[in-house]
Amino acid sequence: MVRLLASLYFFIFVSIIVINQSSEYIWRNWGNQAPNELSYATQVAVNLRDVLNSVGVEHYDQKETLNIININDVAWFPEQRIALENDEVVISFDSNDNYQLSMLLSDDESIIQLGPFAPSRASFFTKYGFRLISFSVLGLLLILWLRPLWRDLEQLKVITERLATGKLDIATKPSRFSAISALTQHIQKLALQTASLMQNQKQLVNAVSHELRTPLARLKFALAMLAPKDPQQVHAMNQDVVEMELLIDEMLSYARLEFSEREMTKEHVNLSELVQEQIDKSAATSRKQITQAVEPNIIVNGNEHYLARVLQNLLQNAEKYGDKQIFIELRALHQGEVILSICDDGPGIPIDKRNNVFSPFTRLDTSRSKETGGFGLGLAIVAKILGWHSGKCWIEDSQFGGAAFTVTLPTIQKLKT
Structure with a gap:
């Protein structure tokens, strides 16, 4: 991160200096090609003074338009007075940036003043165009600096997406000009190690299955x-x-x-029909009283096979540990979710152990005896499948005194009957 911040600071610092110097050079040599009005006015004033000195002020046709004062009527700065005595034109400005030209005639007493003149205002393009161009160039340079960084981030996104979908053939080319190239290489190395571990796990599963x-x-x-x-x-x-x-x-x-x-496909599934189908299968072999309250035609987006596996595991759990009755409820909520509750009248699950039962190979010996079977994987499978479907499951106290497993899933719609 220090390298990234230092690189960004140095790049912006250098870019601003280069842009400012370039703008000033362009303005002097290209943007300001019009004649300098102050120099032009000074030259006109000098010509006028020469005319007055040659013909005399009293013989000048438009002398009433001239502003002629005595040199001692104004408190000149020493350098201004010296400039006047050296036949130079003295330029002064007021608070509004208006300028006035003063020059001494040949009698060494009369000062002729021209003005004040308002300077010409810069055009809209001259005032804002160069700023816009400068900022645009800075933005373009930032884009060029960010491009290698953006490419590396895109490759990190590809790596994570391929790992999430189980695709292990990962190959990327980090940009050596990026400020996070080292980070990208480390993450790529980690991704390759993860892919190798996943491949080894897959081979181990196949080997265990056969051996x-x-x-x-x-x-x-x-x-x-x-x-x-x-x-x-x-x-x-x-x-x-x-x-x-x-x-x-x-x-x-x-x-x-x-x-x-990664092989799972999702489609619109009528969850109401799927729940009813699993209830009918359980009722055919169960010795417990099964009651239900299932709203019809609730549609979710998911995989029917894996959602059926969730229902099977939860119903089998209620069948194993329930005493006499099981209650299943399915209803749609107004928040765009569907809620499924499976309640039993068994011994229940202590509050401090409810989160643990969703971990693999977790069995609660105090409330679940070994004679009931199971290896502590059924609820772990439920949690994993629900995670694929953006759902969740938690445990509450059942109204019958046992455990109530509650499942929520995002719903698409509830069809009209």
């Missing part, structure tokens, strides 16, 4: 062969293997979400 499933399949086959010898022990071991498979599936599913956003 862990193969030994587990062999272990299940071996357990099946040993089942007749010790059925009870083999059954317990087989449950552990199944749990490992489920854990691997859940981990891989969460890991793949990191690469799914």
Whole structure:
């Protein structure tokens, strides 16, 4: 930042000096080509004095128009008096910049004064045109200084956009004239390292998917062969293997979400129909009483598959930990949002732990027993998918005494029925 500020200060300082000197030179040699009126008036005054000295003031035809005074009637400055005695024209100015010409006649006593004369006013272009041109040149020079900086910022934008969408082929060319070229190179290096880590993670997920499933399949086959010898022990071991498979599936599913956003397409989704569809699926297998209050024809912009995954995870959560009943409510708000609430009558979630449940592999042992299953990834998946859709989820106390999961999403419209 110090380099950037120093570069900008030095550039503006030098530019102003160059522009001022150039403007002054142009004005002297091009913009002020008209005859100097003061020099012209002085020459006319000298000619008039010569005429008066030659013919005499008393014989001049227009002597009544002349202002002739005695030299002692005016308190001259010493240098002015010397100039008059040396036959020079003395120029004086009043408070309005009007000028007056004074000169001594040959009798060494009479002073003839011409004026006062108002100086000619500069034209509009002369007064403001050079200022406008000077500021325009300064603005152009600033644009030239900012161009390499703008190019580097654009490349930083491209880097972040490509990383956000999962595109790892990053190649940029920072400008060596930019004041932030070093910063751009550091960020590009960091982006390449991040891209490498993302690529390694993707390869690790693929490797885990293949390398862990193969030994587990062999272990299940071996357990099946040993089942007749010790059925009870083999059954317990087989449950552990199944749990490992489920854990691997859940981990891989969460890991793949990191690469799914760039492939996700969004469209108009009738959230009311999607919620109703998921409720019907849950009601077909649930032993709990499910009630609902779903407003019809609420449209959101999103991916139907991933929004369905959010609903599935929340409904499964309510099914696992609810006691006897589940309540689902969907309604549109006036602020352009839709709100979805899924309430249960289970043990609930302590206030100080509600934010933690959206972190991966977080399980609340005090309120959620291991027998209910789950690995602490379901709500983490919900939070990630809602983030893609500019939504959010939080936990409140349910009206039935359990937990109430509330989801908000930006809505497009509510269709008329």
